[in-house]
Amino acid sequence: MAAEQLDEIDAYRTMWRIRLFEEAVEDLYGRGMMHGTMHLSIGQEAVPTGACAALKEGDQITSTHRGHGHCIAKGADLGRSMAELLARDNGYCRGRGGSMHIADVATGNLGANGIVAGGPPIAAGAALSNQLRGTDQVCLCFHGDGAVGEGAWHEALTLASMWQLPVVFICENNKYGMSMSSEKAFKVEHLSEKAAAYGIPGLTVDGNDVEAVFESVNTAVERARAGGGPTFIEALTYRWRGHSKSDKNLYRTREEIAQWRAHDPIAAYAAVLLERDTATQEELNAVADEVRTEIRDAVRFGTQGDEPTVEAMLAGVYAPSPVDARELGARA
């Protein structure tokens, strides 16, 4: 089956959604309206956008601490996402999870993860489930370059390759795992070379080129769907902001940042779409403007949400068991 086409305007819109969502988050955080920590993926929008565009309904993703983009690209509601970051009861996680634990299980987003490489074993498990249930679902596992240093990542790839599971690992190599440069950390030229150790295909793509990401993930997803097993894709990209708010940016140069900002995945894609005559500048502007409105609405939805309650929280530690708790409690 030939690779599906990427819907170009959709992809363009999704990248703007991620960008403007995160700019809004940054602003809210700066104004003290949002608490906790924050990992922004500004500059990396092409990876989740291209990757998720290659998925069908029913396909799953696992996400990371830097997961707003994954969440949005997989189709999450902006309002409920923003509400979660604002710690409201109408957020995806009812204010219990926040940015690092956003999930939208209905759309197949099995959750962000505060643990580096927490996702890969879970993704492999979802893929095993897909295989056992005999569906054609594929799980896409986002992780960073830093995650490659974790034993969990190695075990996930080992098991996924042994069982030829329908899972695609996509490494967002933004050159740093917090401050550790992936070049220093890993003694290979491309992280994708590590795929050979698991006997699976590995490739490196330009992570700031949304179509390149789409193509590579699409091929990998189709392979996985057809029973061809996992693929490891390294997408080269860059985060413009610091790792989180504690980052003083001492481990990288201004020049490096400037150079990568010049490779803005959104601007680059706009240029492609204009050159291709897919859209006019006005049409592209309109997309961004529409998204701006969506984000404003999302912030409003979030700020208008109720505060969560302690009672509901306590009732939410365990999923309700089939046995009526009162039946047991009655004796007490």
Place this chain on the structure above:
Amino acid sequence: MAAEQLDEIDAYRTMWRIRLFEEAVEDLYGRGMMHGTMHLSIGQEAVPTGACAALKEGDQITSTHRGHGHCIAKGADLGRSMAELLARDNGYCRGRGGSMHIADVATGNLGANGIVAGGPPIAAGAALSNQLRGTDQVCLCFHGDGAVGEGAWHEALTLASMWQLPVVFICENNKYGMSMSSEKAFKVEHLSEKAAAYGIPGLTVDGNDVEAVFESVNTAVERARAGGGPTFIEALTYRWRGHSKSDKNLYRTREEIAQWRAHDPIAAYAAVLLERDTATQEELNAVADEVRTEIRDAVRFGTQGDEPTVEAMLAGVYAPSPVDARELGARA
């Protein structure tokens, strides 16, 4: 610097020591004189023998649950080893450790490990210590093929390669990690291919050829000593016995076992030595006979040891602190 020569008769004697030590252990266990579990390396003697022969005084090893061979090859006293397995106070670990925790820190054996892949991070740490202390010591890390599936192994190789540490990983690939075949588990033809993922040299050698093991480890140790960083060596070998006493040998065939028994590393080396005129058959027989006496003495030493006491055990949970405990206790 040219590779040192292997002392052939020494190597031959060491293999016999391992073989006969383990046969004695098996016998004692069978007669109910030894308790716990038992992992025999009969059939694998050439790996520890060849590998440890490439080490100098001061070099370290980390060992595994199947560690009698490593321990003996690194120079442990047979009597104290046997005493440990017999749970006596004159054993290496005063009866606290047993087979899975035998260590002989004075000769650089940092210890067997009941945990699969427990050793690799510790070995990397010893190597880091060697590097920081500016010595020319090298640490040799024994591990099984099954250990390659553990995250700990991956993390150890990642860190060791990043820092170019003086450590050599030697994988005793005996085809199974208990019952899981390494061929099924790992989607590479040779486990040594995994070395490339860490940017370090990897090679596969005949683990039943004591000289081949010696040569490869010797080269790797010299490289490490000279600052050239880690090497990963896969030594192909086979255990004649089951994994442990719980093994019903259902996962492998009689033919396979028979075939490997025909490749007895000791008999093969005897043939080499005879052909080379290094020794006569009588001389070789004498070596085995001497070892037989050593083992008998070792068993006697062990069975004559005292039972350990609970008091000494309790005093042995913590190393004594510099601060006088009574000083603090006095207040009580």
Place this chain on the structure above:
Amino acid sequence: MSDLRTMTYAEAVREAMATAMTNDDRVFLMGEDVGVYGGAFGVTNDLYERFGTDRVRDTTISELGIVGMGVGAALTGMRPIVEIQFSDFLCQAMDQVVNQAAKLHFMVGGQADVPLVIRTPGGSGTGAAAQHSQSLEAWFAHIPGLKVVMPSNATDAGSLLLAALEDPNPVLVLEHKLLYKQSFEVPAEFPRAHLGEGRIEREGTDLTIVATSIEVQRSVQAAEQLAQSGISAEVIDPRTIKPLDLPLILDSVSRTGRVLLVQESAKFGGFMAEVSASIAESPAFGDLQAPIKRLCGLDTPIPYSPKLERASVPQVEDIVAAASALVGEW
């Protein structure tokens, strides 16, 4: 129910797994050497022949990975059972057990459940030494989001495993390696059990002994000896330590006025500390006629020597002695 049969604890676990796999397509098992090898303790035995290698899956030696895969499978509609060969190796898998499985339902605001069962043997007594003999239940009982089960006999091993498989939460089933080969009388069908429901294992009036896992049978044996000296000991098996059937314990303590808490694990910071603290905070505190007393493993790693190993954990005679002393305290 009147038909009793004899079966080992390991056989009961196996039968429960077979029943679950027969009744529910979503149930499958994975772990190290659970297939053709039959499990390190022979628990799975021929299950792979009966249910095939898709549903009885041999894994690589990757505890973190396999528990994580269990989490992923549980999140997406399956009911995985993950076997960890020795509970000591849960150390390898703690992130997926504690940071993922236990918290996911909560963190995602109830959007998803993690119906994952992890089975693993703990305990000492086989000469396997410090890295293969721990009793780590206290760790898991402390983690909100987990349930923790400790079956002390074959019937419970079956019943509680089936209950665990019906629960939408991650459940850790801590079996005991010394119990595996023991035979028990078991009803024709495993009676339905509820996680969180304890049991009075033996009734008594002079003191209450609360014990877990293998210490339950040691306590019952001790109670029989105590009876000969005229001391009537009630023995309680909580069966599930999280959630804990505290009402059952408090009621007994209020009746007897004395309580001895017995665990195999090292004393300091062990699970019975929680039971002690809970009693002290409860109304039953006022009914105590003697201080709450614990009898636990020594604060040492489990040693290899059989003599030392035996001395490191409470034996029948230790329980008898401690109970007698406690009843002696007026």
Place this chain on the structure above:
Amino acid sequence: MSDLRTMTYAEAVREAMATAMTNDDRVFLMGEDVGVYGGAFGVTNDLYERFGTDRVRDTTISELGIVGMGVGAALTGMRPIVEIQFSDFLCQAMDQVVNQAAKLHFMVGGQADVPLVIRTPGGSGTGAAAQHSQSLEAWFAHIPGLKVVMPSNATDAGSLLLAALEDPNPVLVLEHKLLYKQSFEVPAEFPRAHLGEGRIEREGTDLTIVATSIEVQRSVQAAEQLAQSGISAEVIDPRTIKPLDLPLILDSVSRTGRVLLVQESAKFGGFMAEVSASIAESPAFGDLQAPIKRLCGLDTPIPYSPKLERASVPQVEDIVAAASALVGEW
């Protein structure tokens, strides 16, 4: 000693590390982002400039690996300090902490020591949610072979770290992320401290409050408020929870007759259960005029919402209320 200076808890940790590295060539530090980044909480800051990248080593994200390397280095003559960025990530490293570091000295019959210091921040209060806010001290206190330190102020952060570095055993230093930026008055030199020695943080006669880590200052603040209602609370900081200075606690409890145990961690199976059980087993039990009471974190993962997060762990007002109620019980 009369010269006091003001410094943050983080600065105290840093100064102690610098002192140790200056005085002892064997001391070095490794961890994630401890170099040029200065540490996730800024604790290491400029240490890498002062001591070089050989002794202040940035690692990959491999907690099990780096703790294991610490074990190997400690076994072979070094005195490593391993920083784990958040104590939650100890989950990744449990095998090396629990199965290796804690047991090695014992398992090898005393042939080797593991003088390894692991520093890591625990606790909630920064909105980092369930996987970055746990207080897991109870786990480690339960493991024979480990020592566990919980400094509640800058002086202790320095003194206890230096004591940990002098100890031949593996020591886990559980710092608190909310304390890092707090300023404290600190003597010119860190006074020599001994692992296992607690301290009366504030004297009192009506009840004893035993608290750890950040709950010590909350308890002292509560004690000040209680004083205004005529209640005199003694506050005890064990400082080291393993080994525990039980005599200090028991002596206080015997004097006051009432005890409130305060911890941030989830209640069930938490460390204060051990303190409660130890008191109940001691002669001080007879001096109690009210039941032993715990005030702990709720049995829930730490939530993200600031409102929920605050409600999940004991605050000053909760301590005041619990202490008042306890004194009200005659």
